Every structure is written in C-alpha cells, then in structure tokens.
Amino acid sequence: MWLQLQPLAVNLLLMKNLPEKTTIQAWVLLHRVHRKLLEQVGLSLKNNDLPPLDWYDVLLELHREGGEGLRQYEIGERVLLNKHNLSRLIDRLEKQQLVRRNACEEDGRGNRIKITKEGKEVLRRVWPVYGQTIQKEFGEKLSQNECSELSSLLEKALGDDKSA
C-alpha cells in the first residue's frame, strides 16, 4: 500500500518546491559571475604562460598544509574546482615535479602528497596574475562592505549543514 502510493508522492513532490523568480534570478547571476570570472582568470593565466587554475588550486592547499602534506581525499575536500580525476591531475603535477607522492604510513591504501620547492615556485609565479585578475574583475566592483555582505549571503546559501 505504501509502495503503491510512493510514485504519486514523488510526482507531487516534483510539482512543488519550485523556486521563485527572485531565486532564479540570483541563481542565474551566480552562474554568470562565476563563468565570467573563471574565463578571465583562465585567459590571464594563459596569456602569462602559466598553468591552469586547477593546478594552483591543488598546490595552494598543499602549501597551506605544509608538514606531512595531504591525503588525496583531503585535497578533494578542500579544493575549489571540481575534484574528479584528482588522481590524474596529481599525476600531471608529479610529472612536472611540482608535488611528490609518498607512501602513507597510517594507511597502506593511500599516499601523502607534498608540494615541492618547484611547486611553491609555481604558486609564487601564479598568484600575482591570479590575484590581480580577481581584484580587477571582481574586487574592484565591490566595496569591502559589499564583499562581506556577499560572503555572508553565500555562506548562508552554502548551508554548511555542519554535520561534520
């Protein structure tokens, strides 16, 4: 009986809970801003013969951590951009000697990844370009107050269902 009802219930759910216009507008703008910024950053990096942003993204987290480096899944959790194929992204970084994989003592399945001197050098070269683009395309458009306001709204949108 419950089983019989379920498909209907699902359908009803699908008909409801659709977003308001205001919500959709924010959603659309979120995408437009994101896309524009990412395009600009990509362009700047390329124009300066720098590696793509996802390299920076990983290297930065490794640099932040320092010490014994990070497990791959930890990188995945922290990174800004999409985390699929991290394995192969790290392959590429390793091939360029920007990171090193070390066997992991506590857990024989995994490895610990550490940034190298060369990796840090890449961070140093990328940041001025990356940071400047953020500032020019984004920071300059908003006051510090507006940035904070934006952050708090975004944080709320993130939900951060602090179950962890």
Next chain:
Amino acid sequence: MWLQLQPLAVNLLLMKNLPEKTTIQAWVLLHRVHRKLLEQVGLSLKNNDLPPLDWYDVLLELHREGGEGLRQYEIGERVLLNKHNLSRLIDRLEKQQLVRRNACEEDGRGNRIKITKEGKEVLRRVWPVYGQTIQKEFGEKLSQNECSELSSLLEKALGDDKSA
C-alpha cells in the same frame, strides 16, 4: 626608451592591485556555492535519467526566443554554462532531434537554430527536477529579500560595463 621601461611597469603592476582578504573570501565562497550547486543539479538530473544541464541551457534559450530561433553566436552569448564547442553540442542536440539547424537567409555563413517539439518536451521533463534542486539546495536557504540582495551584489560584481 619607452620600450625599456615597459617590462618594469608591467612588473610593478603585477605587484599591486592584489585583492583584500574580504574579497578573496567572497571569491572562494562564490566558487564553493557554485560547485556545490552544480554538483547537486548534475546528480539530480542523472538520477532521473535526464540529459546534462548544458542541453537544458541551450534548449531554454531557444524556447525563449521562439520564432525564427537563434544564431549560434546568440546562443553562445545567452547561455549560462561555458560556450566552447557549441557547434558540437548542437550536433548532439540535433542528432536527438531536439533542435534543427536551418540555413540562414541574411547570412550565408551561419544557420538559424530552432527547438523542436521533442526539444520542448525535454524542457518540460527537466524543469521540475532542475527547479526543485535549485529550490532545495539554494532557494530554501535564503529569504526572498536575501535573494534580491544577493542578486544586486552579483549584478554589481558582473560589472555589466554597459558598452553594448
């Protein structure tokens, strides 16, 4: 002489105009929210055996336009997601009969793309799932006022250097 100075000038520029902490924080959150939402939407679509979001993105713009459809470059301008390889995305849509390419009268180089009945049907099937995910993962977290506030900040960040 000017040529001699330029590299220095460029370097100086690179050292300056770096973003404030507040800016960076907003930047990071923007990415996190975007990534999370896109992941959720992708998941919902897949779980319901629906095509990827970029199909919807294109089909929606075509539907909005109606009439004689859109040129490919117009689609590129309107679409939410990244616009590279639009040509081949449209190939795929056309292969599924969701759109049709017609020769373009005013401009022999281009074509006009129109959504088909089947394409509209896809829109109808996708929206409930897409919309519901937007609402659940995003809309519900913010009040309508907050959404408006967010929109106006994002609009400002977009800059919209109304040169067009």
Next chain:
DNA sequence: TTAATATAGTTGTAATTGCAACCATATTAA
C-alpha cells in the same frame, strides 16, 4: 579467525573539451 562491507586510490574507455587551423561568407577600404 573469516566474511562482509567500506574506503582510498587507480585505470580503461568513451565522450567531451580546448585549441588552433581552417573554410566560407561579410564587410571594409582602396
């Protein structure tokens, strides 16, 4: 102990992307 299940990471493969080169038509300037 063993079996069952979960987690970390890798790999095969097909689909998609990014990029640059390209073709065809438009537009501009002479």
Next chain:
DNA sequence: TTAATATGGTTGCAATTACAACTATATTAA
C-alpha cells in the same frame, strides 16, 4: 572591381573528463 580584414561556424587532434570497474587495504561484525 580587388584586396584586406573580420566574423560565423566547423573540424582535427591532443588533452582532459566522467563514469564505472577494479585493486588493495581498513574496518566491522560474526
């Protein structure tokens, strides 16, 4: 007119991605 340049779109190709299947180790429960 012609030549030069710009624009719209396609295509070839190498790199990257998504996804699923897989290996190996950990963890849990019996």
